Structures are given as structure tokens and as C-alpha cells.
Amino acid sequence: MAEAVLALSRLVKSFGALKVTDDVTLDLREGEVHALIGPNGAGKSTLIHEIAGGVRPDSGTIHFCGRDIGALDTAARAKLGLARSFQVSSLLPEFSALRNVMLAVQARQGSSFRFGRPVMRDASLIEPAMAMLEKVGLEDRAVIPAAELSHGERRKLEIAMAMGLHPRAFLLDEPMAGMGPEGSKSLTHFLDGLREEAPILLVEHDMDAVFALADRISVLFYGRIIASGPPHEIRKDPEVQRAYLGERA
Amino acid sequence: MERERWINIALALLLLAAPLLALAAGEAFYVTLATRVAVLALAAVGLNLALGLGGLVSFGHAAFFGIGGYAAGILAAQEMTAMPPIWIVAALVAGIMAAFIGAVSLRTSGVYFIMITLAFAQMIYYFVISWPAYGGEDGLPLAVRNQFPFVNTLKPLPFFLICYVLLLAGLLLFAWLRDGRFGAALQAARQNETRLAALGVSPFPIRLTAFVLSAMITAVAGALYADLTRFVSPSMLSWHLSGELIVIIILGGTGRLFGPLAGAALFVLMEFLLGSLTERWQFFLGLVLLGTVLFAKGGLIGLIAGKARNG
Numbered sequence: 001m002a003e004a005v006l007a008l009s010r011l012v013k014s015f016g017a018l019k020v021t022d023d024v025t026l027d028l029r030e031g032e033v034h035a036l037i038g039p040n041g042a043g044k045s046t047l048i049h050e051i052a053g054g055v056r057p058d059s060g061t062i063h064f065c066g067r068d069i070g071a072l073d074t075a076a077r078a079k080l081g082l083a084r085s086f087q088v089s090s091l092l093p094e095f096s097a098l099r100n101v102m103l104a105v106q107a108r109q110g111s112s113f114r115f116g117r118p119v120m121r122d123a124s125l126i127e128p129a130m131a132m133l134e135k136v137g138l139e140d141r142a143v144i145p146a147a148e149l150s151h152g153e154r155r156k157l158e159i160a161m162a163m164g165l166h167p168r169a170f171l172l173d174e175p176m177a178g179m180g181p182e183g184s185k186s187l188t189h190f191l192d193g194l195r196e197e198a199p200i201l202l203v204e205h206d207m208d209a210v211f212a213l214a215d216r217i218s219v220l221f222y223g224r225i226i227a228s229g230p231p232h233e234i235r236k237d238p239e240v241q242r243a244y245l246g247e248r249a
Numbered sequence: 250m251e252r253e254r255w256i257n258i259a260l261a262l263l264l265l266a267a268p269l270l271a272l273a274a275g276e277a278f279y280v281t282l283a284t285r286v287a288v289l290a291l292a293a294v295g296l297n298l299a300l301g302l303g304g305l306v307s308f309g310h311a312a313f314f315g316i317g318g319y320a321a322g323i324l325a326a327q328e329m330t331a332m333p334p335i336w337i338v339a340a341l342v343a344g345i346m347a348a349f350i351g352a353v354s355l356r357t358s359g360v361y362f363i364m365i366t367l368a369f370a371q372m373i374y375y376f377v378i379s380w381p382a383y384g385g386e387d388g389l390p391l392a393v394r395n396q397f398p399f400v401n402t403l404k405p406l407p408f409f410l411i412c413y414v415l416l417l418a419g420l421l422l423f424a425w426l427r428d429g430r431f432g433a434a435l436q437a438a439r440q441n442e443t444r445l446a447a448l449g450v451s452p453f454p455i456r457l458t459a460f461v462l463s464a465m466i467t468a469v470a471g472a473l474y475a476d477l478t479r480f481v482s483p484s485m486l487s488w489h490l491s492g493e494l495i496v497i498i499i500l501g502g503t504g505r506l507f508g509p510l511a512g513a514a515l516f517v518l519m520e521f522l523l524g525s526l527t528e529r530w531q532f533f534l535g536l537v538l539l540g541t542v543l544f545a546k547g548g549l550i551g552l553i554a555g556k557a558r559n560g
Contacts, residue, residue, distance in 0.1 A: 052447065078449035090447070092440040094557075103437055106430050107448040112455060118428035125430075165448065 004029050004063075005169045005199055006051070006082075011060035013050060013223075020046045021057060022223035028169055033191070033200045035210045038220035039243070044203045045087060047220065048173050051201070052084045053077045065168055079110070081168030083198075085161075085175055089154040093147035097138055097157050100146050101129035104164030132160040136190070152183045159194075167198050176206040188212050211235070219243070253554035257507040261417065264510065268409050280405035281477070286510070286517045287412040288473045293497045293509030294419040295466030300495065301504030302427055303459045304439030308363045308491050309350070309370030313343040313464040315486030317471025319377065322389040322481035332397045332411070332476070336469045343468030344461050346373075351460035355453060367488060374486040388482035395476050402476070412473050416510070419466050424506055426462065435459050467494075496534070500541055502548030505557060511549040 004027035013021035020043040028034045038044055049055040051062060053074035062070050069077050078084075092100050102125045106112060109124075119125055133139045136156040141149060146157060155175060162170055175191065176184045188209045194200060195213075204210050210217065211231050218228040219240050227237045234240055264283060271279030292314050299305040320339035329335065354365035383389045394402045402408045426432050437445045438452040445452050475481045484490070493516065501512025519537070523530035545552045 054443075073451070074443075074446040075449050075451040078447055084447055086444075086447075090441060090444045092437050092444060094440055095437070099433070103433055103445075104448050106433060107445075107450045110449075111430050112434035112450050113458070114430045116425060116429050119430055119433050120428065122430075161448070 003066075005065060006201065007063040008047075008051065009061045009063070011047070011050060011057045011062070013046060013055065013057045020223045021050060024060070024220075024223070024225055026218055026225065026228070028199050028201050030199055031195060032215040033195050033202055033213045035202045035204060035214035035217045036220060037204065037207075037210055037217060041222075042220040043223040044220055045173065048084065048171055048201075048203060051171060052082065078107070078165065081165070081198075082171065083162035083165040083167035083169070084171040085158040085173060087173040087177060087203075089151075089158050091146040091154060091157060091161075094145060096143050096145055097133060097149060097153075097160075098126070098129055098142040100157055101132050101160050101164045102126060104132075104161040105129050108165050129164060132164045135163065136160045151178055152180070155179060155183075155187070159190075163194070163197065169198050170194065170200040172200055173203045174205060175202070176204055176209055184209055253505070253507075253550065253557075256550065256554050260507050260510050260514075264416075264514070265413060268406060272406060277405050280409050282517060282521060284405070284409040284412050284477055286513050287409065287416045288470050288477055289494075289497060289517065290510040290513035291412070291416045291419045291473070292467045292470035293494050293501070293513055294416070294423050295463045295468075295470065296494045297463075297498050297504065297509050298423060298426065298466065299460050299463035300498055301508065302432060302439065303435050303456055303463075305355070305456060305460060305463075306363050306495070307366045307460070307463070308488065308495070309366030309368075310464070310467050310494050311486050311488060311490035312350070312370035312373045313347060313467040314471035314474070314490060314494070315373065315377070315481075315483070316343045316346060317468030317473075318475040318481045318485045319383065319389070319471075320468070321395060321472040321475040322391060323383055325391050325395055326383065326389065330393075330395045332395045332402070332472075335395055335472050336415075339468040339472040340465040343471075344465045347461045347464030348457065351457045351464075355456050355460065367491070370486065370488060370491060374483060374488075377486055378483050384481070386483060388480055388484075391475060391479045391481070394479060408476070412477070415469065415473065419469075420506060420510075422466070426459075427506070431455070431458070496538055498548075499538065500548055502550030505548065505550040505554075508548055508550050515549060 006028040008024055008026045011021050011024040036044055046055060050057045053072060061068055064080060064082060102119060105125050105128045133142055136159055138153060138156055141153060176187060179187060184206055191213055214231055216229060217231055217234045218225050221243045226243060227234055227240045264286060268280040268283040296310045299307050317339035320342055321335050324335050324338060350369045354362055357365055378386050396402060397411055400407045434450055434455045438455050442452045471485060497512035497516050498508055500515050502508030519534055520530060523533050541548060547556060
């Protein structure tokens with residue numbers, strides 16, 4: 001078994017009396033897609049926030065590439081190679097699609113305190129950024145400000161920015177949200193290839209995508225992981241069916 | 250973008266031509282007016298770095314303007330009358346103060362940031378008023394204008410040219426900072442700080458650096474202003490001046506390279522033309538500001554050059 005890139009151990013987080021993360025232990029291994037599913041309000045987004053550094057858990061540890069990252073802030077975790085996409089597209093609205101990805105490339109190079117040399121004449125930023133846009137199919141939209149892109153294009157730009165970081169792991173928070181059946185299908189295909197670059201922790205409501213992509217699925221229900229395993233086991237798990245899939249059956 | 254460049258060049262030439270024409274017509278007073286435009290524009294270029302690019306609405310930049318002024322006045326009182334070292338001291342002292350003020354106030358945002366920067370500026374204002382060694386409430390007159398090598402600074406035109414060249418240098422510095430990697434990160438911090446952090450760049454040090462550089466530019470303008478009026482008054486530190494700098498930027502075009510110059514020209518012209526008609530000229534300034542905010546968010550530059558495009 002490959003060593004875990006990301007490992008959560010006994011994570012607990014309460015908001016008042018409400019336990020949103022209840023003793024969660026979970027890991028992400030090289031080359032895999034690990035899907036995190038659960039009904040609305042199960043605590044998936046909070047868990048993503050805890051991993052990315054936006055929310056501090058009450059107890060438990062988070063290890064990333066063998067290192068305890070619990071005390072690091074969001075920027076420091078991202079710098080170590082944890083790239084996330086947001087549930088609601090979070091872009092730089094005034095910058096063009098290209099400049100959005102260029103900023104990711106610049107962040108990876110750790111050069112935001114470099115002065116001079118206009119970025120728009122800097123091939124070491126433009127070329128890698130353009131390559132990422134081509135991968136997600138946005139090369140024709142490179143000069144369009146992010147605010148003017150369509151919803152689907154913004155979802156793709158989110159992923160291009162995450163890729164621009166050349167991360168060690170992806171945290172993708174509902175990448176399919178609002179994509180429509182055609183868009184979801186092509187994005188599913190794309191993410192299938194993305195796992196070659198780095199493992200993906202995928203939060204997603206689109207069950208077709210989840211079962212097509214995931215090597216493992218963990219089911220979160222009221223902050224607790226009630227089942228974890230390969231897709232065919234999860235499909236059969238009676239507790240899961242009752243808690244979650246049952247709603248759909 | 251191309252159109253904006255031509256407008257910028259035209260504005261720069263216009264400001265240069267105005268005092269030359271005035272002198273040719275024997276109206277030396279207008280040279281002083283043009284100098285006032287250049288100096289206020291430079292102060293606003295400094296603020297534009299923090300406010301326009303970084304989205305940091307500092308309501309305390311009068312502190313840095315005043316620090317620059319007092320640096321010039323105090324050094325002159327100590328018989329140190331060469332301009333370039335005065336500018337360096339002004340910029341350094343203001344930079345150190347800004348590092349301290351920024352380190353505290355940049356932990357907040359929005360209205361709290363506005364109020365904290367105002368509070369710091371008011372502290373400095375009251376400190377200076379109660380400090381009798383350098384004039385206190387009465388201010389500090391400069392016996393003669395400070396010196397610049399090979400230039401007779403007491404003549405209006407040479408002094409204007411000094412201010413003009415410094416304004417151009419400030420504008421070049423602004424453009425250079427804006428277009429580089431630091432500027433990209435700074436503008437990103439304004440647009441979406443969560444996203445910037447998620448990319449692995451902490452917004453705080455970026456903003457603090459911008460705030461310090463911004464203060465340093467404004468302080469140099471303050472030193473020039475002291476030489477222009479040959480008087481350093483505590484009113485340079487008052488919140489009215491902080492407000493005026495913000496108004497200048499909004500009138501000219503927030504975040505636009507030549508916004509501060511367009512705004513300062515508009516401000517000084519209104520002050521002069523309307524001020525000679527009525528003491529309550531600021532009523533009309535308010536109307537123009539209201540019109541700008543409601544109908545021309547890009548300010549004067551935005552009105553003639555169109556929306557800014559970010560590459």
C-alpha cells in the first residue's frame with residue numbers, strides 16, 4: 001500500500017453543541033481519487049476548510065507529506081503543495097483567465113516579492129500558465145476577465161489554477177457544481193487523468209462522477225464517517241443506503 | 250489601454266506646458282498653481298498604491314504627508330537645507346512610521362482599517378500641536394526654500410520643474426510596481442484575498458510592503474509641499490488632508506496610473522476658480538464627487554479612456 005500523502009487522524013470540531021467533525025480519520029494516497037460524500041450539512045465543507053487551514057479543529061492531527069501541518073495557516077499549507085478549488089468559484093475577477101493562472105505559477109515559484117520585470121512580458125509565467133489553460137480547454141478565452149467567463153469556464157479556471165501550483169494533492173470541493181450533464185461528463189474524464197499529477201480528495205454530489213472516478217469513497221453523516229471503502233462496497237453498505245443513498249432510491 | 254497611454258502623455262505635457270505659458274504671459278502665480286497640482290498629485294500617487302492597487306482605504310495618509318513636511322521644516326531649522334537628503338529622511342521616517350502603523354492596522358479591514366489609520370494620524374496631529382519646540386499649533390515657517398544643487402529653488406519655474414520631475418519619477422515607480430510580480434500579488438489581495446492565500450501567498454506582508462512604499466512616496470510630496478508654501482503647519486497632518494487625497498484619487502480614477510494627476514488638477518482648478526467666487530466652493534466639489542461616484546466610477550481617466558483592462 002502506498003504511503004498516505006494526506007492523513008487526518010481523529011479530527012474533532014464543534015460549533016457550540018453541534019459536532020460538525022466527529023472523530024474523523026481519513027487518508028489520501030498517491031495516485032488515487034478519494035471521494036468524500038454525504039448529505040447536505042454532513043460537514044464536508046467544514047472538513048475541507050480544516051484541511052486547507054481556514055478552520056482550526058478542536059483536536060486531532062493533520063499530516064501532509066509526513067509533516068504535521070496543524071499549526072500552519074492557509075498560505076503555508078498551499079505552499080507545501082495543497083491545492084484547493086472552491087465550491088463557489090473563487091477567482092480574481094478583474095484579471096484575465098491567463099493572469100489568474102499566472103498568479104498561481106508565480107505563487108508556486110515563490111516570487112511575489114520580486115519587483116520590476118512586467119509580468120505580461122515574462123515568459124516564465126505566461127508559458128506555463130498558457131499550458132494549463134490549454135489542458136482545461138480555455139486557451140481561446142485567455143484574455144477574457146474572469147468575471148466575464150461563463151459558469152462552466154470558471155469551474156475549469158479553478159482547476160487550471162490548482163494545476164498551476166503543481167501540487168502534491170488536490171482538494172476539490174464540488175468541481176461539478178452547476179455544470180450540467182455534458183459538462184460533468186467531460187470534467188469527469190478530465191479529473192480521471194488529473195490523478196496522475198497528484199491524488200485528489202473529491203467532495204462531490206454528482207454520484208455518477210463519484211462512482212466513475214473514486215478508488216475509495218468515505219461517507220460523512222452528521223460529522224462522522226459511517227463507511228469507507230471501494231465503490232462497490234459503499235454501494236452495498238446498508239448503513240449508507242439508509243443514511244444517504246436511500247434518499248435517492 | 251493604448252488610448253489611456255495617449256491621455257497620460259497628454260496630461261503630463263499639459264502640466265508641463267501650463268507654467269511655461271503662464272510665464273510667457275507674465276502670470277507667475279499660475280506656476281505656483283501648477284506646482285501645487287504636481288505636489289498634491291505626487292502625494293496621491295503614493296496613496297493610490299495602497300488604495301488603488303491594494304484596496305487599502307487609508308484615511309491617515311496626512312500623517313505621512315505631514316511627516317514629510319516636518320522633516321523638511323525641522324532639518325531646515327537645523328541648517329540642513331539640501332533637498333535630496335531631506336527627501337530621503339522624509340521617506341525613511343514615514344516608512345518606519347508606516348511599518349508600525351501598518352503592522353497594527355492591516356490586521357483589520359474595511360471600516361475598521363479606515364478608522365484605525367485615522368486614529369493614528371490624529372495621534373500624530375495632536376502630538377505635533379502640543380510639541381512647542383517646532384512651532385506647536387502655530388506651525389513652522391521656513392526662512393528660505395531648501396536648496397537643490399545648481400538650481401535656484403526660489404524661482405517658481407525651477408522649483409516647479411523639481412516637483413514635476415519627482416512626480417514623473419513617482420508615476421514611473423507606481424507603474425513599475427503595478428506591472429511586476431509584487432503588483433500582481435497586491436492587486437490579487439484586493440480582488441480576493443482568500444484566493445491569494447489558497448495559492449500560497451500571505452496577503453499581509455504584501456499589503457504591509459505596499460503601505461510602507463505608499464507612505465514613503467506621500468512623505469516626499471509632503472517635503473515638497475513645505476518648500477512650496479515655505480511653511481509647515483499642523484494642518485498638513487489633519488484628517489481633512491487625508492480626505493482630500495482620497496477625493497483626488499476618486500475624481501481622477503482609482504488605481505489608474507494618471508488618476509492622481511487628473512484628480513489633483515481638477516481639485517486645484519476647482520479650488521482656485523470656484524474659491525474665488527465663493528468661500529463655500531467645497532459644496533461644488535461635493536457635487537462633482539457625487540457625480541463621479543454615481544455616474545463615472547472610473548473617475549476622469551475612466552471617463553475618457555474607458556474601463557481598465559488587466560492584461
